[in-house]
């Protein structure tokens with residue numbers, strides 16, 4: 408009898424183990440493929456298990472989206488690890504998502520690099536639902552033209568001092584632009600002069616400032632979209648539920664990338680928290696302060712319900728976000744403009760003529776002048792932003808079931824607008840690989856024919872970039888200052904073609920290096 412039972416127990420045990428393995432495998436399969444199921448009808452290349460299409464992204468960079476749009480049409484699937492994205496890649500569909508059906512797309516999806524970075528999550532970019540609209544309504548007034556006009560003298564002071572003495576030297580322009588843009592936004596946002604863009608001789612380098620800029624650069628450049636991020640970020644793309652537990656463990660192990668990223672972000676936030684707290688104290692003492700933190704506090708008190716949304720952690724996050732969003736994108740754009748103009752002497756000649764034609768070189772343009780008196784510069788900026796779209800993908804997420812491009816998308820689908828693909832669409836931009844500012848001439852045929860939402864480097868609709876006008880004002884002032892004094896050629900150290908890294912925003916791999924030639928005027 409005992410022998411019979413023993414013989415029975417063993418196969419039962421084996422059966423139990425086999426069943427458990429089967430259930431676990433089925434669970435894993437359901438977990439891995441559940442997000443795919445709802446969007447399986449949307450076309451896309453075959454995806455590898457776990458990593459999806461990430462190897463394609465690592466190999467080809469953001470150009471892969473243009474290739475896929477050609478092959479699969481204006482709406483296709485791209486798997487960021489386990490997570491499928493529905494990529495929307497033409498102007499009409501972008502208008503539908505960003506404007507016509509905005510109520511279904513008012514939130515952004517949170518990709519794993521951001522999920523790994525709490526410091527990025529409480530800003531305007533990633534807040535959701537009612538909190539987002541309360542925050543946005545409260546701070547939008549800061550970006551009105553009337554307030555931006557008051558920032559012109561401050562912007563000019565920084566730009567003048569940063570460009571005062573470039574000599575006739577090789578300069579790391581992208582580095583200088585980042586220092587300048589960080590200083591400008593630091594002053595506008597916090598009322599603080601970081602002093603990063605002053606000429607070396609006037610900088611008070613006690614190591615702290617250099618450390619600050621290093622942390623700032625590290626923090627932004629590590630937010631990658633491919634498989635080169637920290638271990639927890641990679642895990643987040645492949646098996647999201649493991650990301651946070653692993654991040655918690657790894658951030659305690661010195662030497663890991665998670666540890667470094669966590670330490671850097673903490674130090675940066677501590678620095679900024681201190682600044683924000685002291686601004687809050689000063690703003691209470693001086694209600695006339697015009698910097699961003701003071702204005703948020705004012706807006707918070709004026710806007711119904713905003714008190715709850717703007718707890719001090721959210722104010723710090725907003726200020727930090729502005730420092731990041733305001734500096735990296737604008738500095739990248741400024742550097743690409745100078746880089747592209749340096750390679751096109753005919754464009755440079757027209758830029759110089761327009762800037763010289765405005766008036767004597769000590770005549771400072773007003774906000775009105777900036778808007779109306781530099782039409783060619785406008786075209787150059789638009790074309791450079793088309794040529795190198797700093798934010799080639801814009802993340803949104805469906806909040807309910809909705810039909811887009813003939814496909815029903817379930818609630819929670821990640822829908823990303825491929826601004827970078829739109830920018831290279833030959834229907835709207837013939838010969839897209841050519842740098843031709845004249846294509847944006849308002850009198851030209853190409854501009855008149857173009858779809859109104861073909862060129863949207865700042866996004867579109869109620870969730871478009873809040874800093875657009877701020878950034879354009881800074882770009883124009885910087886260019887006017889630079890080209891009044893200098894012309895630029897490529898430094899012998901400049902690689903060709905320009906190498907770009909693909910993060911949440913584009914970044915230079917080695918930087919833009921140019922030679923400044925003092926103008927004889």
Ligand code: HEM
Pocket residue numbers: 505531532533543592728729732733734736737740797798801802864865866867868869870871872873874875877878
């Ligand atoms: C060349 C410069 C810039 C470019 C190309 C750019 C691009 C973008 C894009 C594409 C979006 C997403 C829009 C959408 O979802 O439709 C965005 C959002 C945003 N940008 Fe910018 N940006 C720039 C400068 C700035 C500056 C200077 C600031 C702040 C001072 C800023 C702050 C923000 C914020 C807070 C959001 C989130 C808005 C929201 O979700 O409500 N950006 N930006």
